[in-house]
Amino acid sequence: MLKxxxxxxxLCLPVATLMxxxxxxxxxxxxxxxxxxxxxxxxxxxNSEAFQKAVxxxxxxxxxxxxxxxxxxxxxxxxxxxxxxxxxxxxLTFQGQSQAxxxxxxxxxxxxxxxxENPAIALxxxxxxxxxxxxHSYVRNLSIDVGAGNPGAIGLxxxxxxxxxxxxxxxRSSDPKGAGFIGLDMRQSQNGPCLVxxxxxxxxxxxxxxxxxxSLVFEHLKLLGQSEVGFDCSNARTTIRDxxxxxxxPAIRVRGWGHLSLIEAExxxxxxxxxxxxxxxxxxRTYLRDVTTTGYAHSVxxxxxxFVDGAIDEWGDGPRYxxxxxxxxxxxxxxxxxxxxxxxxxxxxxxxxxxxNKGEDISTKLQQAIDxxxxxxxxxxxxxxxxxxxxxxxxxxxxxxxxxxMSGIIDIADKPGHFKDGANAVFTFxxxxxxxxxxxxxxxxxxxxxxxxAVMFKNxxxxxxxxxxxxxxGQTKMEQEGGRWFFEDYSPSRQNTLRIGKGEQVWxxxxxxxxxxxxxxxxxxxxxxxxxxxxxxxATHCVARNGAKxxxxxxxxxxxxxxxxxxxxxxxxxxxTMSASFGLYHSSGHGDPFTIIVEETQxxxxxxxxxxxxxxxxxxxxxxxxxx
Numbered sequence: 001m002l003k004x005x006x007x008x009x010x011l012c013l014p015v016a017t018l019m020x021x022x023x024x025x026x027x028x029x030x031x032x033x034x035x036x037x038x039x040x041x042x043x044x045x046x047n048s049e050a051f052q053k054a055v056x057x058x059x060x061x062x063x064x065x066x067x068x069x070x071x072x073x074x075x076x077x078x079x080x081x082x083x084x085x086x087x088x089x090x091x092l093t094f095q096g097q098s099q100a101x102x103x104x105x106x107x108x109x110x111x112x113x114x115x116x117e118n119p120a121i122a123l124x125x126x127x128x129x130x131x132x133x134x135x136h137s138y139v140r141n142l143s144i145d146v147g148a149g150n151p152g153a154i155g156l157x158x159x160x161x162x163x164x165x166x167x168x169x170x171x172r173s174s175d176p177k178g179a180g181f182i183g184l185d186m187r188q189s190q191n192g193p194c195l196v197x198x199x200x201x202x203x204x205x206x207x208x209x210x211x212x213x214x215s216l217v218f219e220h221l222k223l224l225g226q227s228e229v230g231f232d233c234s235n236a237r238t239t240i241r242d243x244x245x246x247x248x249x250p251a252i253r254v255r256g257w258g259h260l261s262l263i264e265a266e267x268x269x270x271x272x273x274x275x276x277x278x279x280x281x282x283x284x285r286t287y288l289r290d291v292t293t294t295g296y297a298h299s300v301x302x303x304x305x306x307f308v309d310g311a312i313d314e315w316g317d318g319p320r321y322x323x324x325x326x327x328x329x330x331x332x333x334x335x336x337x338x339x340x341x342x343x344x345x346x347x348x349x350x351x352x353x354x355x356x357n358k359g360e361d362i363s364t365k366l367q368q369a370i371d372x373x374x375x376x377x378x379x380x381x382x383x384x385x386x387x388x389x390x391x392x393x394x395x396x397x398x399x400x401x402x403x404x405x406m407s408g409i410i411d412i413a414d415k416p417g418h419f420k421d422g423a424n425a426v427f428t429f430x431x432x433x434x435x436x437x438x439x440x441x442x443x444x445x446x447x448x449x450x451x452x453x454a455v456m457f458k459n460x461x462x463x464x465x466x467x468x469x470x471x472x473x474g475q476t477k478m479e480q481e482g483g484r485w486f487f488e489d490y491s492p493s494r495q496n497t498l499r500i501g502k503g504e505q506v507w508x509x510x511x512x513x514x515x516x517x518x519x520x521x522x523x524x525x526x527x528x529x530x531x532x533x534x535x536x537x538x539a540t541h542c543v544a545r546n547g548a549k550x551x552x553x554x555x556x557x558x559x560x561x562x563x564x565x566x567x568x569x570x571x572x573x574x575x576x577t578m579s580a581s582f583g584l585y586h587s588s589g590h591g592d593p594f595t596i597i598v599e600e601t602q603x604x605x606x607x608x609x610x611x612x613x614x615x616x617x618x619x620x621x622x623x624x625x626x627x628x
Contacts, residue, residue, distance in 0.1 A: 021098060021344055022069070022097055022098055022101075022346075023095065023096070023097050023098065023140075023141050023344070024068075024097060024346075025066060026348070026351075028353075028384070029353070029382065029384070029406065030064050030066045030095070030406075032054070032058055032063050032064055032065050032066060033066050033068075034047075034050075034051070034054060034065065034066065034067050034068070034072070035068075036054075037050045037051070037053050037054040037057075038050040038053075039051055039054070039067075039072055040070075040072075041067070041068065041069070041070015041071055041072050041102075042070065042071070043070075043071035043073055043105065044073065045073060046073055046074065046075050046107070047072045047073060047074055048074045048075050048076040048078060051072065051074060051078045052076075052078050052079075055078060055079055055080065055092065058092055059080055059088055059089055059090065059091065059092045060087070060088025060089065060090060060091055060092075061088075061091065061092075062091045062092075062136065062407040062408070062443050063091075063092060063093070063407070064092075064093040064095050064406065064407065065092065065093065065094055065095065066095050066096075066097075067094070067095065067096045067097065067102045067104075067142060068097045068102065069096075069097045069098055069101030069102050070101070070102065070103070071103045071105050072102075072103065072104050072105065073105050073106075073107055074104065074105070074106055074107070074122065075106070075107045075110045075112065076110075076112050076120075077112060077120045077121050077122065077124060078104075078122065078123055078124065079121060079123055079124025079125060079126075079127070079157070080092075080124055080125060080126045080127065080128070081124060081127050081128065082127070082128050083126045083127060083128025083129065083131070083134070084128060084129055084131075085129055085130070085131035085132075085133065086131070086133060089126060089128065089134070090126065090133065090134040090135060090136075090137065091134075091135065091136055091137070091407070091443070092125070092137060092138075093136075093137070093138040093139075093140070093407060094123070094125075094138065094139045094140070094142065095138070095140050095141060095142075096140065096141040096142025096143075097141065097142075098141055098142075099141050099142060099143060099168045099169065099170060100143070100170075102141065102142040102143065103142070103143045103144075103145055104122065104123055104142065104143070104144045104145070105145045105147060106122050106145065106146045106147040106150055106153055107147060108147045108148045108149050108150070109147075109148070109149035109150070110147070110149075110150055113146065113147075113150035113151075113152045113153040114149075114150065114151065114152055115151075115152040116151045116152045116181050116205075117152070118152060119152045119153065119154050119181040119182070120152055120153065120154065121154040121156075121157045121185065122144055122146055122153060122154065122155055122156065123139075123144055123155070123156050123157070124156075124157045125137050125139065125156075125157060125158045125159055125160070126157070126158075126159035126188060127157055127159075127188060130188075130189040130190050130212075131161075131190060132161050132190045132214070133161055134159050134160055134161055134164075135160065135161050135162045135163060135164065135443075135471070136160065136162070136163050136164055136407060136443050136471070137158065137159065137160035137164040137194075138160075138164060138165055138166075138167070138469070139156065139158065139165075139166045139167075139169055140165075140166075140167045140168060140169070141167070141168045141169070142169060143169065143170040143171070143172065144156050144169070144170070144171045144172070145172050145173075145174050146171075146172070146173050146174075146175075146180045146204075147173075147174055147175070148173075148174055148175040148176065148179070149175060149179065150173075150175070150179065150180065151175075151179040151180065151181065152181055153173070153179075153180045153181060154180075154181050154182045154183075154185045155171035155172070155173075155180065155182070155183045155184060155185075155201070155204070156169070156171050156183070156184050156185065157185040157186075157187075157188065158184065158185070158186060158188075158191075158194070158196075159186075159188040159190075159191050160191070160192070160194045161190070161191075161192065161193070161194075161214070162193065162471060162491045162493075162512055163194075163469060163470065163471050163489050163490070163491045163512070164194045164195075164489070165194060165195040165196065165197065165469060165488075165489050165510075166184070166194075166195075166196045166197070166199055167195075167196075167197050167198060167199075168197075168198045168199075169198075169199050169200075170199070170200045170201075170202070171183040171184055171199070171200070171201045171202070171204075172200075172201070172202035172203055173202065173203030173204055174203075175203065178202070178203030178204060178225050178226075178227060179203070179204075180203055180204035180205065181204065181205055181206070182204055182205070182206045182207075182208075182209045183201035183202070183203070183204040183206070183207045183208065183226075184196070184199065184201055184207065184208045184209070185209055186208065186209065186210045186211065186213070186216060186236070187209050187210060187211035187234075188211065189211055189212040190212060190213070190214065191210070191211065191212070191213040191214065191216065191236075192213045192214040192215045192216045192217075192237075192534065193214050193215040193216070193217065193491075193510055193512045193532070193534035193555075194215075194216060194217070194489070194510065195217050195218075195219070195488060195489040195509060195510035195532075196216065196217070196218045196219075196221065197218070197219045197220055197488075197509075198219075198220045199218070199220075199221055199222070200221075200222040200223075200224070201221075201222070201223050201224070201226075202224045202225060203224070203225050203226070204226055204227075205226065205227050205228040205229075206226060206228055206229050206230075206232050207223040207224075207226045207229070207230045207231060207245075207247075208221075208223065208230070208231045208232065209232040209234065210232065210233055210234055210235070210236035210238060210258070211234060211235055211236060212235050212236070213235075213236040213237050213238070214237065214534055214556060214558060214585075215237050215238075215239070215510075215512075215532055215533075215534035215554075215555050215556045216236060216237065216238045216239070216532075217239045217240075217509060217510040217531060217532030217554070217555075218238070218239070218240040218241070218243070219240075219241045219242055219509060219531065220241075220242045221240060221242070221243050221244070222243075222244045222245075223243070223244070223245040223246070223247065223251070224245075224246050224247070225246065225247055226247045226249050227247075227248075227249060228249055229249050229250050229251075229252070229253050230245040230247050230249065230250070230251040230252060230267075231243070231245070231251065231252045231253070232253050232255070233252060233253065233254045233255065233258040233260050234253075234255040234256050234258055235255070235256035235257055235258055236258050236259070237258075237259040237554075237555070237556045237583045237585070238258065238259060238260050238261070238554075239260075239261045239263075239531060239532040239553065239554025239555060240260070240261070240262050240263065240265070241263040241264055241531055241553075242263075242264045242265070243262065243264070243265040243266070243267070244265075244266050244268075245265070245266070245267045245268065245269070245276075246268045246269050247269045248269050248270065248271040248274070249269070249271075249274070250274055250275060250276065250277065250278050251265075251267040251269070251276045251277060251293075251296075252267075252276070252277045252278070253277075253278045253279075253280070254277070254278070254279045254280070254281070254283075254285075254286055255280055255281045256281040256282060257281060257282045257283075257285065258281065258285065259285040259286075259554075259556070259583040259618065260285065260286045260287070260288075261287045261553055261554030261555075261581060261582070262277075262286075262287070262288045262289070262291060263289050263290060263531070263553055263554075264289070264290045264291075265288075265290070265291045265292070266292050266294075267291065267292070267293045267294070267296065267299075268293070268294045268295055269294075269295050269296065270293075270294075270295035270296030270297060272297070273297040273298075274296055274297060274298075275296055275297060275298040275299065275300060275301035275307065276291075276293040276296040276298070276299050276300070277291075277299065277300045277301070278300075278301045279300065279301065279302050279303045279317065280303050281303065283303055283317055283318070283616070284303075284316070284317035284318035284319075284615075284616065284618075284620060285317075285318065285583065285616070285618050285620070286316060286317045286318075287315075287316040287318075287554075287581045287620065287621060288300070288312050288314070288315045288316065289312070289313070289314045289315075289331065289553075290312070290313065290314075291311070291312040291315075292311045292312075293311075299311075299312055300312070300315070302317060303317070314330055314331060316581075316620055316621055317620075318615070318616065318618065318620030318621070319614075319615055319620055319621075320620065320621045320622075320623070321598075321609055321619070321620075321621065321622045321623075322622070322623055322624075322625070323598065323600045323607035323608070323609060323624070323625075324600055324602050324605055324607055324624070324625040325623060325624060325625035325626070326625075327623075327625075329579075329621060329622065329623035330579075330623060331551060331553070331579045331581070331621070331623065332549060332550075332551040332577060332578070332579040332623070333551070334527060334529045334549060334551045335529075336507070336529060337486075337507055339466055339468075339486045339488055339507070339509070340435070340436045340464055340466065340486065341436070342401050342402055342434070342436050342437075342438050342466075345379045345380055345402075347379075349376070349378075350376075350377060350378045350379045350380065350399075351378065351379070351380045351382065352369050352370070352372075352373040352378045352380065352381050352382070353382050353383075353384055354366050354369045354381070354382070354383050354384065355384050355385055356383070356384075356385040356388040357385065358385065358386045358387050358388075359387050359388075359389065360385070360388055360389065361389045361390070361391050361413075362383070362385075362388050362389065362390065363389075363390050363391050363392040363394065364392070366383065366390065366394055367392075367394055367395065369381075370394070370395070370396055370397070370400070373398075373399075373400065374397055374398025374399055374400060375398070377399045378399060378400060379399055379400060379401050379402060380400070380401070380402045380403075380404065381396065381400055381402070381403045381404070382403075382404045382405075382406065383405070383408070383410060384406075384408075385408075386408075386409075387409060387411060387447075388410055388411065389410075389411045389412075389413055389447075390410060390411070390412055390413070390426060391412075391413045391414065391415060391416060391418070392416065392418055393418055393419075393424040393425065393426065393427075393428060394426060394427050394428070395428050395430055396427055396428070396429050396430070396432075396437075397429070397430045397431045397432060397461075398431065398432070398433060399433050399434070400432065400434075400437070401432070401434040401436065401437050401438065401463075402437070402438045402439075402440070403427075403437075403438070403439045403440075404440055404441050405439075405440065405441045405442030405443070405445065405470070406441055407441055407442070407443045408441075408442060408443060409442070409443055409444045409445075409447055409448075410442065410444075410445055410446070410447060411446070411447030411448075411449065411450070412426055412446045412447055412450045412451070412454055412456075412473075412474060413447075413449075413451075414451045414454060419451065419453065419454040419455065420451070420453060422453070422455065422478075424455075424458075425455045425456060425457055425458035425477070425478055426446075426454060426455065426456050426457070426474070427439075427456060427457055427458070428457075428458045428459075428460060429457070429458070429459045429460065429461050429463060429465065430460045430461055431460075431461055432461040432462075432463040434463060435463060435464060436463055436464045436465075436466060437459075437461075437463045437464070437465055437466065438466040438468065439457070439465070439466070439467050439468075439470065440466075440467075440468045440469050440470065441468075441469045441470070442469070442470045442471065442472070443471055444471045444472070444473065445470055445471070445472045445473070446472050446473035446474045447473065448473070450473035450474040451474065452473075452474065452475075452494065452495040452496075453474075453475065454474040454475065455474065455475040455476070455477065455478055456472060456474050456475065456476055456477065457476065457477040457478070458477065458478045458480070459477070459478075459480055459483055459485075460480070464484040464485070464486065465477075465483070465484070465485045465486070466485075466486045466487075466488070467485070467486070467487050467488075467490055468486075468487070468488035468489055468490065469488070469489045469490075470489075470490050470491070471491045471493065472490070472491070472492050472493070472496065473492075473493060473494060473496070474496065475496055475497065475499075476492050476496055476497075476498050476499070477498070477499065478499070479499050479500070479501025479502075479504065479524070479526075480501065480504060481501060481502050481503040481504065482503045482504065483501075483503075483504045483505075484504070484505050484506075485500075485504070485505070485506045485507075486506075486507050486508070486509075487506065487507070487508040487509070487511055488508075488509045488510060489509070489510045490508070490510070490511055490512070491512040491513070491514070492512075492513050492514070493513075493514045493515075494514065494515060494516075495515055495517065495518045496513065496515065496518070496520075497515075497518050497519050497520065497521070497522050498513065498520065498521045498522070499522050499524070500521070500522070500523040500524065500526035500527070500528055500548070501524055501525060501526055502524065502525035502526060502546070503525070503526060504526035504527070505526065505527045506526065506527065506528045506529070507529050507530075508528065508529070508530045508531065508533075509531045509532060510531075510532045510534075511530055511532065511533055511534070512534045512535070512536070513535055513536075513541075514535065514536040514537050515536075515537045515539040516537045516538055516539060516566075517537075517538075517539050517566060518539055519539055519540045519542075519543050520535060520537075520539055520540065520541050520542065521541065521542040521543065522542075522543045522545075523542065523543065523544045523545070523548040523549075523550050523576070524545055524546050524548065525545070525546040525547050525548055526548055526549075527548065527549045527550070528542075528544075528548070528549070528550045528551070529551050529553075530550070530551065530552045530553065530555075531553050531554060532553075532554050532555045533552050533554070533555035533556075533557075533582055534555050534556050534558065535555075535556075535557050535558055536558050536560050537560065538559065538566050538567070538568075538594070539566070539568065540568045540569060540570065540571070540572055541557060541570050541571060542571055542572070542578075542580075543572045543574070544571075544572070544573050544574065544576035544577070544578045544624075545572075545573075545574035545575060545576050546574070546575060546576065547575065547576060547627050548576040548577070548578075548627075549576070549577050549578075549627075550576070550577070550578040550579075550580075551578070551579050551580070552578075552579070552580040552581065552582055553581060553582075554581065554582055555582040555583065556582060556583040556584065556585050557570060557582065557583070557584045557585065557594075558585045559584075559585065559593050559594070567594065567595050567596075568594075568596075569594070569596040569597070569598060569599035569608065570594045570596065570597045570598065571597065571598045571599070571622075572598075572599050572600075573598065573599070573600040573601065573602075573624045574601045575601065575602060575603070575627050575628050576624070576627045577624055577625070577626050577627045578622070578623075578624045579621070579622065579623045579624070580598075580619060580621075580622045581619060581620060581621045581622070582619055583618050583619075584597075584614075584617045584618055584619060585617075593611055593617070594611055595610060595611055596608050596609070596610055596611070597609045597610065597611055597613075597614065597619060597622075598619075598622055598624075600624050600625070602624075602625050602627070602628045603628045609622065
């Protein structure tokens with residue numbers, strides 16, 4: 001049955017915007033409210049037991065635990081502890097009403113958080129045995145305050161894989177001296193890929209600490225007042241854009257085999273002869289661009305105890321590769337645009353919810369609801385139900401500007417053959433009135449058995465498309481000349497190829513394509529800017545051709561899925577322009593790594609960069625010739 005209602009769901013907005021907003025939900029959309037478990041946000045009641053009960057009951061169910069504005073006092077650690085791989089210890093979203101108003105607060109001088117030699121975690125998404133399948137974890141729109149007199153406190157421990165994010169979150173110590181062990185703890189093994197965006201950490205010995213990871217992507221990160229180090233990049237593959245750090249301690253330490261790609265940073269503070277960035281351990285794996293420092297004796301202390309001073313335009317501690325070009329192999333510096341915003345809708349009459357029974361084909365019902373909603377000026381579409389099915393093309397049009405999945409699964413089937421010839425997409429966006437349309441929060445759009453040939457999106461409107469917090473099967477989109485697309489925290493799997501056509505512009509943040517055979521990205525005359533690429537599988541990661549422009553900043557290529565017969569080039573440039581810098585990871589037992597890292601053709605000339613030519617298994621910086 002169709003009904004129109006308000007659905008105030010989960011949206012990534014800049015900190016300043018979300019602090020002024022209120023993220024609320026109507027009855028029946030998010031039924032997992034903290035009040036249902038006896039939690040009280042009065043700043044006085046100890047919610048430790050009730051909070052833990054909620055986490056224990058909801059984990060593993062792709063549910064959202066919603067915390068309205070209030071101060072939720074705890075005195076003991078809360079979350080998933082002693083987790084087990086391939087179990088139900090995963091798939092949970094912690095959603096606050098607002099970053100400023102929803103506060104999880106550790107009681108002052110709590111014995112459980114007193115000992116920095118035995119630190120305790122205030123909110124733990126996952127702690128336990130190493131695993132790579134804690135997927136689709138989210139913490140949004142809230143603050144965690146570890147209080148005063150709790151030097152052994154860890155604010156937030158976070159783990160996710162494939163998709164997952166921390167967005168619009170503050171982690172602080174309200175201790176007068178900033179006491180606390182770690183603000184954001186990312187040390188759990190096999191962390192990522194994930195996106196950490198619009199996050200502030202105030203106080204603590206360490207602001208952010210990492211461990212063995214697949215890929216961590218940070219954007220718009222603020223670190224304030226750490227006593228030991230702002231960001232401890234230890235044995236992690238890390239990409240950061242727009243870091244603001246203010247501390248007397250070093251802003252960043254790169255240790256072990258840590259990979260760091262740092263783009264746009266302002267590092268302020270310093271004391272004595274401290275360097276803003278300290279590099280040690282194995283390498284070279286550090287790439288810096290557009291970094292300024294104030295107050296520090298040096299900008300960078302390298303692993304061989306040398307120094308880099310002053311503002312950094314572009315610097316790295318590893319080799320720079322060209323094949324055909326005779327120019328300096330600097331990065332391409334494509335224009336960077338922020339993901340556009342869609343204001344949150346608070347008019348209850350502008351939300352359309354389509355219900356269905358388990359396994360029901362809702363194609364006809366859904367299209368009618370969209371048509372009726374567009375006539376009534378509706379803005380947001382939400383499909384509620386388990387294992388719902390779509391078998392016919394759906395046209396989204398008119399006043400709609402958002403399609404939300406709430407961590408659900410929508411199965412795409414094609415028994416009538418609507419999608420096989422490639423003429424129809426599952427969702428076509430047509431004649432939209434707004435400037436931007438957002439598709440977000442699907443645990444699996446397409447379902448487990450989505451036909452590999454089915455194309456999910458076609459945009460015939462003039463609107464910019466934003467796809468975020470989505471796992472997907474099938475093909476992502478049809479090419480559209482002049483189209484603009486933004487992807488955040490997006491994981492297309494198996495045989496998906498992201499196709500970018502002539503005149504199209506794409507900006508991607510935390511992009512995790514997986515394919516054992518098909519090319520993962522094909523840029524045919526368009527433009528791609530990519531922050532944090534993490535791949536899985538032996539297929540070519542990116543093909544740039546016919547005048548395309550591609551820039552890849554940070555991430556990791558992960559060789560997996562057993563020994564595969566194919567051995568294509570990892571990157572292919574065909575009369576196009578590309579720059580790339582990212583890590584390479586070959587796991588034992590998964591066959592040989594790529595033989596050819598880059599194959600570049602300009603006109604009639606072709607050259608290759610082989611794996612054996614890399615001084616370390618890391619593509620520190622590559623730049624092609626300009627397209628011919």
